[in-house]
Amino acid sequence: MHGSSGGTSGTAGFDFFGAGELPAPHLPVAEVAQIVRAQWRLEADLTPLGSQQDQNFLARAGGEPVGVVKITNPAFTSVELEAQELAAARIAAAAPELRIATTTTGAHGVPRSVVAATSEGPRSIRIIQFLDGGTLSGDGYLSPAVVRRLGELAGHTSLALADFDHPGLDRVLQWDPQVADRVVDFVARHHPDASRRRQVTDAAAAAWARLAAVASELPRQAVHLDLTDDNVVCAPDRGVRLPDGLIDFGDVTRSWAVAELAISISSVLHHAGAEPASVLPAIRAFHDLRPLSPDEVAAIWPLVVLRGAVLVVSGEHQVQLDGGGNAYAASGIEREWRIFEQATSVPTEVMTGVIAAQLGVELHARHDTRGADEARAVELGDGRSRPPLGRLVPDLDAAAIERLDVSVTGDAVDAGAWLDPRLDEDLARAATDGWADAAVLPWRTPRLTASRIHAAASPATVPTGIDAWFAEPQQLAAPGDGDVVAGADGRLVVALDAGLRLEFDGEVQDPPAPGTRVGAGDGLGIAASGARLRIRLLHAGAPPVPHLVRPEYADGWLALTVDPGPLLGLGWTEPAAASDAAAATSPAADAAALVARRDRSLAEVQEHYYDAPPRIERGWREHLVGTDGRVFLDMVNNVTPLGHGHPKLADAVSRQLRRLNTNSRFNYGAVVEFSERLASLAPDPLDTVFLVNSGSEAVDLALRVALAATGRRDVVGVLEAYHGWTYGSDAVSTSIADNPNALATRPDWVHAVDAPNPFRGVHRGADAARYAPEAAARIQGLAASGRPPAAFIAETFFGNAGGIPLPDGYLAEVYAAVRESGGLAIADEVQAGYGRLGHWFWGFEQQGVVPDVVAVAKAAGNGYPLGAVITSREIAARFRSQGYFFSSTGGSPASSVAGLAVLDAFRDERLQENAAEVGGHLRRRLEELATRHPLIGAVHGLGLYLGVEFVRDHATLEPATEETAAVCDRLLELGIVMQPTGDHQNVLKTKPPLCLDRASADFFVDTLDRVLTEGW
Structure with a gap:
């Protein structure tokens, strides 16, 4: 990689590339205690704390924490330490609601920091204020509220340091993304795993190339640069921990302002259940405080990928430098790899599109995944005009095409028909055996037939193309000039001159050979009759796009595609502008808009479940279905003992009406x-x-x-x-x-x-x-x-x-x-x-x-x-x-x-008997769960009328009210609808439809076990 904007010329402070190796201090505890006693007149017990390049101890006097003793790496100058202290003070003054770990003053005129003679040579030592509450370290689950608060802390920090300047900011750190390309080049050779090393260097090179397109437009300022889960402190609030304090200002420097956010959200990715979409609450919160420009939006995910790459190579390098003696660095190896894996699990183009839609930010042409010529050819600017393409099947009459509907609101999926894996094919066959010449499943509309029950993560339900079935074999024609290219797994792929890529998955007989030049109307082969043919129309520069994608990422994937329906003569679907893409395609945005409409028309006292409820438009037995096709297990609905969508009940009432x-x-x-x-x-x-x-x-x-x-x-x-x-x-x-x-x-x-x-x-x-x-x-x-x-x-x-x-x-x-x-x-x-x-x-x-x-x-x-x-x-x-x-x-x-x-x-249907049988099984499993999770104070009830009561203390029975609400929110994320009950709102209201089966009961208990294990 080349072209870094960072450099060493004129740097007054530390220069990572000039310093060479940077082993952390390793002073014995007794020696540090003696220095503290001599310099601060403080008798303290010291407990080692983790650090990658410094050495830290928690100091206790009389059993109570009195501060953190920090032995700074000798590579850092006193001017840099002064900048760190002033930056901390600046944030404390600008955001008084936050707790900031500033350097304490010593007794009897002892200075804030000393340079002490040690067994390793002169070392700068400080005692920094101790903030209680603990950090977010570890791999426990982080709720959206916690992630949102991380974004807020990053936003407040960015605003506070926006006009801060100091000579101590002039330094080159390996954590500064401005030099991430050089760091990876410099350190990656030390990584012992060749396969992982190649993944990291390839991903870093691609991310740096994308970042380079906007780097010159990114604002630069003083940044904390390490505002991560390890460096925020939480104020416990009745069982729920939200970060409200900042520690460790050792990486304060001058860098891109958006790096503050990117580094914070990167630290979320290794936590239990985290994935790229998990960081969106932090980005939203940061943007609400300190608005992001389109260039900064385009930079966020490349920065996250680069952060992951630097962590991986630096962690391995530090372990080698310290000879395996740095337990903190060694313990982070797999954590850092998980951050990198998650950062690269979704293409950068996709995450950028998701973030832009989430914020309602319209990206500039330079952020487009296509080249400039492609962007002009497709004409998807403000005009959003249709690409100039012809028909894929010239002889097909659009009026003879049956548009199939397997969405959540489609009649064809009634009575649980969507669980039949053959439903798509059966519907298409019925149409083509009847009046239709073709049957089509549309682009972008979530398909319930692609969903499944008992899913802890949302299934891929949103199509990036169309599915077509033909009653008779059909000659396919090129809709425009282009070149046939080889496709993976035998797919037919045509690179169109219009800046688009046409892909077919399915049986196409006698296709032209790869490398064939085709003109508009030239044959592309024969589409077999009765067989599913999947058709996608993508921007030429797009990465490989799955045919079905998860709803959380649909905005990003769909931005890489164009509706292929018009190629068959169907109506053109106008793509939404970036500013309204969320409203057009995001199920979460659609659900939020519906809540807003509800709040405007219904009395406020008519509450709804959850702060951000999904939009539920279908139910079947003990399951509820969102408009994105996500299926939730309903464990609270005692209103519907037969379950949802009961066919005989619906038929009887319909007939009577x-x-x-x-x-x-x-x-x-x-x-x-x-x-x-x-x-x-x-x-x-x-x-x-x-x-x-x-x-x-x-x-x-x-x-x-x-x-x-x-x-x-x-x-x-x-x-x-x-x-x-x-x-x-x-x-x-x-x-x-x-x-x-x-x-x-x-x-x-x-x-x-x-x-x-x-x-x-x-x-x-x-x-x-x-x-x-x-x-x-x-x-x-x-x-x-x-x-x-x-x-x-x-x-x-x-x-x-x-x-x-x-x-x-x-x-x-x-x-x-x-x-x-x-x-x-x-x-x-x-x-x-x-x-x-x-x-x-x-x-x-x-x-x-x-x-x-x-x-x-x-x-x-x-x-x-x-x-x-x-x-x-x-x-x-x-x-x-x-x-x-x-x-x-x-x-x-x-x-x-x-x-x-x-x-x-x-x-x-023997529902009463089922309540006894499945209810007994459910209660036994919950009682076993209570033996392993102390939050469970008791399991109450009989049959399918149960309650799981949460307490903070088994002796006092202090109700765990806030924890119960948080557990319910986490269960919703994992596919289960559950609500608190009781005067203390600390009991899980376990009153599901009486048709609940053992598999659903087990899914509930297994998921609750996961929540109580990983956190909430």
């Missing part, structure tokens, strides 16, 4: 049949049904029935309970997770008893037997005071707390007390009912009781608006005193048919 849908006051059969079947599932004397729209309305009506039947107004409930959002159901809800003001705003007719939680309630373990008599005594006390309650209401399984069974005999004793005082027992079965517990259809069966009134919803309609109240004929008759009652959609023909279809599915 075509016939009739009105309110339940008309006379039709479905409402009668559903009411009869629902009542038959309840024990005597529960034989009468009211139908409503939702669980909130069911609870509200149950309360009204009890008040009407008893003529009273007081109700007893339990703390930490959630029953709904209507006036009545909200009144008896005491969960502060759902309403932080719940306890202070209950009406005076609501009386709450302690939550019967044997794990973290006021009575735990065996003492939980005290909950029932205490609740009974409260009811008796109300009666004695002249306010006997109309009802006692409780969930029959403590769902809001995370699926905790009530203490044995609890409901029997409390129900007896309320009945003794003339009140009624209301069972809230909205969550626990309908077989979720596995061994019982109703939750109250687990307690061996029969309530007076039962509130039912959620599962009853599998997401269709349907709820019910079941009671006795006698109690229902007393409600007549309140006038008449009906619900417009509760019990409507469509709702009733939905209810019947659900009951049929429970019977035919």
Whole structure:
């Protein structure tokens, strides 16, 4: 490599290329302790810390950290050390919200640094302020929030040092990307692995060539140059660590400003689960603080690649220099190789396109992957005009082409058809066997048929070309002048003079030989009938482009392609400008735009899951599908016990909607049949049904029935309970997770008893037997005071707390007390009912009781608006005193048919039995997980009504609220939808569709194990 902008002439400070070898100091601990004692009058215990070229010790006095003793490599001058100290002070002044490790002053006038005589000669020694909280060192997972904060720290640092100048900045460091080409040339020969050495030098040469095109346009300024995971310090915030401090200013120099960001994001790449797309939050955060120019955007990924290359060769070199004695450098060898591997795992052109789309930055012509002639020929500037190309199949009528749709919203993928690997071919065959001369799958539209379930990473679903099938053999014609070139794996490739590359994957008979010159309309061979032919149209300078790419990188890959559809006569798809490419192609941007629209039209209180939720437009069984084709395992949706997209339910409701849908006051059969079947599932004397729209309305009506039947107004409930959002159901809800003001705003007719939680309630373990008599005594006390309650209401399984069974005999004793005082027992079965517990259809069966009134919803309609109240004929008759009652959609023909279809599915698909079998397996696996991960305090529940409770301390049971939220976010990244529950929001709400199978249960547990192992 040649042409570096760095050099040694006129350099006042350290010059890496002139210094030769740079071994780190290796002073004995005792000797350093003696120097500290003599110079700073400080008795300290010293613990070695890692450093590649210096020597560092953590100093403790009285067991408490008092600073970091740094022995600077003798190659660095005092002027350079002064620049480092002033740079740290500059950042501290400019960004007071950050903690900055500045050099401490010594006692009794001892200077900031000393030059001490040592066994290795004179050495500059300083004590630097210790910042607690620890760094991000290691290979643990870094969340998007942490990565974002790294970008913010880099942005603040860049802004603070923008106008900083000092003679000590005039130095040539091996870490300065301005001389990265020379460093690789100089050091790579020391790398012992020839294969790795070749990969590094080749990648560095290519990156340097791209960087050279913009180097002269990149702003230069003072930079920290080592703002990495090892050099940021975190402030622990209730279990979640976010960096807020900077240490180690030893590499401060003058370089390209964008290098600050590139070096920071490079350090992310070796962490668990990290890949190139993982750094985008940092780039976005940096850009928001300190906007990046188009040239800097084009420079980011070449700089990341060069950083990886320099780390690899320098690490190996340092280990050799230190004779294997530098454990810090040796431990980094594989870490640095992983950084390089990740940096080169996606072509630089692709990552540059992804970054540009993410930031809405339009790149200049000099950043284009094509040459200038190609760019002019294709005319994809602001005009975005269509390339001047002819037809690929001249005799094909575009009106006779069937455009296949296997996107998330396509009808052809209903009922799980997308899981059939033959679906694409079957659809094409049906079209070409019927009316169509050809069938085509379009460019750019994500294909659900390319996705898969139980995927921890997003599958490649976005096509960079089209797939075509022909009913009859078709003569292919060159759409323009060009040359036939050899393609890998027998592909037919034509380099068109228009600056494009036409590629075919599939059977093409009698193609022209490589090297053949073809003119527009000349034959390219015969496309076989009935066989898939993949067609891509790429910019001539593009690297090899896969036919399907992952959504996270689609913006970058698609920028290298052109829609081939017009070559078959299909409509031209205008490529999006870089400034709106994200909105046009990025699923994340599309999802964010939809959230923004939602926030403008829906009331703010109608929240949604996650800060940045994916856009979900399809479900199948226990799976949810995003618009990019990513499939998520749904572990929270107790609304849909049958699973999503149930064909029989959908058909039944659709059929009924075509016939009739009105309110339940008309006379039709479905409402009668559903009411009869629902009542038959309840024990005597529960034989009468009211139908409503939702669980909130069911609870509200149950309360009204009890008040009407008893003529009273007081109700007893339990703390930490959630029953709904209507006036009545909200009144008896005491969960502060759902309403932080719940306890202070209950009406005076609501009386709450302690939550019967044997794990973290006021009575735990065996003492939980005290909950029932205490609740009974409260009811008796109300009666004695002249306010006997109309009802006692409780969930029959403590769902809001995370699926905790009530203490044995609890409901029997409390129900007896309320009945003794003339009140009624209301069972809230909205969550626990309908077989979720596995061994019982109703939750109250687990307690061996029969309530007076039962509130039912959620599962009853599998997401269709349907709820019910079941009671006795006698109690229902007393409600007549309140006038008449009906619900417009509760019990409507469509709702009733939905209810019947659900009951049929429970019977035919053995969902209750599945809840017992798979739920038991899931619980056993979670309990085993708890033996290995101390964050798990307990596993609660039965069947598929489980809760995994996270605590910070097993003795105090301090809830791990923030950790739980972070775990849920990490699970989403890995393909699982999970949410917290409970008043402390520290329990995983494990209430999936009842069709959950063992493979899905295992995927959930294995993924949770990964999260708890790698971090969140």
